[in-house]
Amino acid sequence: MEVVTYKCPHCGASIEYDAEKSAFHCDFCGHDVDKNALVSQEGQAELLGQTLSEYHCPSCGANLVTDEHTAATFCRYCGSPTIVKKNLEGVFKPDLVIPFMVSKESVREIFKKWCHNGRFTPKGFYHPQQIEKITGTYVPFWLFDCELKAEIKGNAKKVHVWRSGDTEYTNTKNFYIEREADFAFEKIPADASSRMENELMDALEPYAYRELRQFELPYLSGFAAEKYDEEAENVFRRVDRRMAQAAESELLNTVQGYTAQTITGSKMRYVKKDARYALLPVWMLRYRYKGQDYTFAVNGQSGKVVGQPPLSIFKLGIWGAVFTVLIFILMTLGGALLL
Ligand SMILES: [Zn+2]
Numbered sequence: 001m002e003v004v005t006y007k008c009p010h011c012g013a014s015i016e017y018d019a020e021k022s023a024f025h026c027d028f029c030g031h032d033v034d035k036n037a038l039v040s041q042e043g044q045a046e047l048l049g050q051t052l053s054e055y056h057c058p059s060c061g062a063n064l065v066t067d068e069h070t071a072a073t074f075c076r077y078c079g080s081p082t083i084v085k086k087n088l089e090g091v092f093k094p095d096l097v098i099p100f101m102v103s104k105e106s107v108r109e110i111f112k113k114w115c116h117n118g119r120f121t122p123k124g125f126y127h128p129q130q131i132e133k134i135t136g137t138y139v140p141f142w143l144f145d146c147e148l149k150a151e152i153k154g155n156a157k158k159v160h161v162w163r164s165g166d167t168e169y170t171n172t173k174n175f176y177i178e179r180e181a182d183f184a185f186e187k188i189p190a191d192a193s194s195r196m197e198n199e200l201m202d203a204l205e206p207y208a209y210r211e212l213r214q215f216e217l218p219y220l221s222g223f224a225a226e227k228y229d230e231e232a233e234n235v236f237r238r239v240d241r242r243m244a245q246a247a248e249s250e251l252l253n254t255v256q257g258y259t260a261q262t263i264t265g266s267k268m269r270y271v272k273k274d275a276r277y278a279l280l281p282v283w284m285l286r287y288r289y290k291g292q293d294y295t296f297a298v299n300g301q302s303g304k305v306v307g308q309p310p311l312s313i314f315k316l317g318i319w320g321a322v323f324t325v326l327i328f329i330l331m332t333l334g335g336a337l338l339l
């Protein structure tokens with residue numbers, strides 16, 4: 001038993017998590033359904049070689065193929081949400097999840113605004129079929145809890161300038177500074193998928209942890225999800241630098257009353273490192289245009305957008321021409337008015 005799909009207990013239709021209502025709602029019969037009342041239907045999956053699995057959609061029976069990273073997806077034929085259990089069990093069982101709060105309808109509006117209703121983007125980019133492809137994906141993250149003993153050393157100086165008659169005097173006093181403190185960091189996020197660009201994922205922060213829940217399978221219904229493929233230990237090296245920088249600047253902040261201060265050395269010792277596995281909600285659209293990849297990504301909790309839309313030189317050219325003409329007309333008018 002490896003794939004599962006959730007059904008409405010009233011009418012048997014496939015059911016998806018409703019981001020707007022933060023609940024399960026059946027679009028078919030209109031009932032709100034309690035998470036525990038959902039009926040799960042399981043299907044078989046078979047391994048095809050090393051990285052691909054094939055399964056029969058529990059709803060329509062179609063043959064579907066998923067890759068090794070897939071934890072949740074949709075049936076290509078009937079659209080039923082399907083969850084691949086083996087990628088959410090054992091070491092891949094998430095501890096925590098932030099459910100989607102931004103609905104598909106809202107993300108479409110965000111997209112339209114983001115690319116200015118397609119005024120400057122290539123034709124294929126701003127297209128109903130393309131907008132349809134914006135996918136809600138649960139991205140695997142590690143949330144790090146760390147305790148850090150931090151020490152900094154450095155130099156500071158006090159400069160005093162005064163005048164006497166026509167002469168200006170400068171007195172500089174140099175100081176050696178040393179600071180140390182214990183820091184505790186809680187739930188510092190870093191994405192755990194090699195297929196997601198780190199900078200892009202970092203830019204989606206912050207996430208509000210008040211909506212962090214214990215993980216349960218049904219939350220994934222209606223979204224795509226991936227399992228992690230980067231171990232916490234390796235991802236830590238990226239977070240580690242962030243925490244060290246934060247500690248350094250906090251310590252340097254306590255150095256007050258000098259004209260200038262600089263850090264010459266620092267020592268960071270992690271006395272505790274814990275990582276919890278969480279799935280965080282991201283709406284995404286990937287697009288390739290003239291040999292370059294573009295990503296539209298939205299924090300599925302806050303609605304924050306990151307990424308740059310592709311620009312069509314042709315369309316920019318037209319608008320440039322329109323503006324030139326407008327300016328020309330305005331100038332002519334201006335000229336006329338001056339007469
Ligand atoms: Zn129903």
Ligand SMILES: [Zn+2]
Nearest residue numbers: 057060075078
């Ligand atoms: Zn199907």
